[in-house]
Amino acid sequence: MAVDRERVLRDAAGLLMRKSGATMDEVARAAGISRATLNRQFAGRDALVRALEELGLTECESAVEKADIDDGRAADAVRRLVRELEPAAGLLAFLYSENQLFEGDGQNEGWARLDARMVALFRRGQEAGEFRIDLSPVWLSEALYGLLVSAAWTIYEGRVASRDFTSNITELLLGGAVRRTE
Amino acid sequence: MAVDRERVLRDAAGLLMRKSGATMDEVARAAGISRATLNRQFAGRDALVRALEELGLTECESAVEKADIDDGRAADAVRRLVRELEPAAGLLAFLYSENQLFEGDGQNEGWARLDARMVALFRRGQEAGEFRIDLSPVWLSEALYGLLVSAAWTIYEGRVASRDFTSNITELLLGGAVRRTE
DNA sequence: CCCATTTGAGACACTCGTGTCTCTCCTCTA
DNA sequence: TAGAGGAGAGACACGAGTGTCTCAAATGGG
Numbered sequence: 224m225a226v227d228r229e230r231v232l233r234d235a236a237g238l239l240m241r242k243s244g245a246t247m248d249e250v251a252r253a254a255g256i257s258r259a260t261l262n263r264q265f266a267g268r269d270a271l272v273r274a275l276e277e278l279g280l281t282e283c284e285s286a287v288e289k290a291d292i293d294d295g296r297a298a299d300a301v302r303r304l305v306r307e308l309e310p311a312a313g314l315l316a317f318l319y320s321e322n323q324l325f326e327g328d329g330q331n332e333g334w335a336r337l338d339a340r341m342v343a344l345f346r347r348g349q350e351a352g353e354f355r356i357d358l359s360p361v362w363l364s365e366a367l368y369g370l371l372v373s374a375a376w377t378i379y380e381g382r383v384a385s386r387d388f389t390s391n392i393t394e395l396l397l398g399g400a401v402r403r404t405e
Numbered sequence: 406m407a408v409d410r411e412r413v414l415r416d417a418a419g420l421l422m423r424k425s426g427a428t429m430d431e432v433a434r435a436a437g438i439s440r441a442t443l444n445r446q447f448a449g450r451d452a453l454v455r456a457l458e459e460l461g462l463t464e465c466e467s468a469v470e471k472a473d474i475d476d477g478r479a480a481d482a483v484r485r486l487v488r489e490l491e492p493a494a495g496l497l498a499f500l501y502s503e504n505q506l507f508e509g510d511g512q513n514e515g516w517a518r519l520d521a522r523m524v525a526l527f528r529r530g531q532e533a534g535e536f537r538i539d540l541s542p543v544w545l546s547e548a549l550y551g552l553l554v555s556a557a558w559t560i561y562e563g564r565v566a567s568r569d570f571t572s573n574i575t576e577l578l579l580g581g582a583v584r585r586t587e
Numbered sequence: 588c589c590c591a592t593t594t595g596a597g598a599c600a601c602t603c604g605t606g607t608c609t610c611t612c613c614t615c616t617a
Numbered sequence: 618t619a620g621a622g623g624a625g626a627g628a629c630a631c632g633a634g635t636g637t638c639t640c641a642a643a644t645g646g647g
């Protein structure tokens with residue numbers, strides 16, 4: 224039977240999210256295949272990580288597409304975006320810790336493109352008067368990444384319910400912890 | 406001359422924050438000492454990581470102390486806490502990615518104690534009517550960790566100014582991105 | 588100034604993960 | 618049913634990183 228490459232990648236991501244230094248043998252076992260087969264699919268650990276990076280990037284971009292982040296109110300766009308990003312959060316948490324991906328010449332420019340779109344979303348919100356202007360769009364988008372990772376990790380640890388993923392992130396990011404008095 | 410153990414730890418943290426898989430040789434070079442001396446100070450990589458964990462924990466606890474998080478308004482306490490936590494943010498970012506620290510039996514219970522104090526702070530804010538109650542204290546404290554890491558990383562990358570560290574985190578965490586209408 | 592201590596540099600063996608190969612077994616298809 | 622293709626299991630050598638040791642040089646105190 225043919226190996227489901229995508230499935231292998233998802234299983235690998237599931238393991239690597241919580242154990243970023245996992246052995247190729249452990250990855251193979253997590254995916255339910257042998258190390259030999261894993262190596263037939265991905266020529267080495269580096270290729271596996273690159274494939275995971277590509278998968279994560281693709282998922283993020285498709286989430287951005289599906290969320291129509293250029294339409295309607297920026298705050299609603301952020302909510303839709305986070306909801307669409309949820310399935311990719313675990314993978315994102317792993318990639319976030321693979322800081323070696325983001326330094327050096329071979330850096331994937333896809334992240335820069337994605338980042339530009341996120342920044343543009345927050346900037347749009349500012350220009351529309353929805354968002355405050357004393358928090359830079361760059362910081363807001365970076366904070367969103369951080370909250371996605373925190374949320375994924377916290378849910379994995381069982382400290383918060385997975386159904387609260389989207390609301391936890393969006394409510395905190397948009398509304399903050401302080402109670403509204405209006 | 407005697408090796409400044411604390412200095413070595415800080416240099417190591419500075420390197421490991423941005424390159425978590427750095428070699429012991431690289432760590433030694435970053436600290437300006439030889440690999441032999443590094444090994445004399447810390448018996449193996451594991452011991453080094455443990456020492457970094459201890460240092461990070463100590464710094465966090467001292468920040469919690471200095472911030473007097475049980476006094477005054479909770480929101481102000483959070484601001485003081487973040488300000489005190491700033492020097493430890495880089496180290497925290499490294500420890501955050503060392504997820505192996507937080508699983509298994511040898512887990513340092515100091516983190517649980519620290520976490521309890523953070524959670525208590527947010528709960529106090531809720532009970533005082535300062536914070537909204539639809540975001541759990543657990544999530545708020547976890548989100549704070551995530552924002553600390555994001556901020557440290559973003560500053561390291563030069564995407565935001567280091568002087569905005571505290572305000573970026575506290576304003577987002579407490580006030581959120583949406584502009585107040587009050 | 589001399590001696591004790593400590594550091595740096597290098598060599599060494601060892602471990603662990605990796606990449607590759609072979610061989611066998613299974614499954615699907617003609 | 619026979620054959621082809623793919624997967625699993627295991628063996629193997631290789632490289633990187635590690636921990637340890639030795640020896641020479643430097644430092645600092647008495």
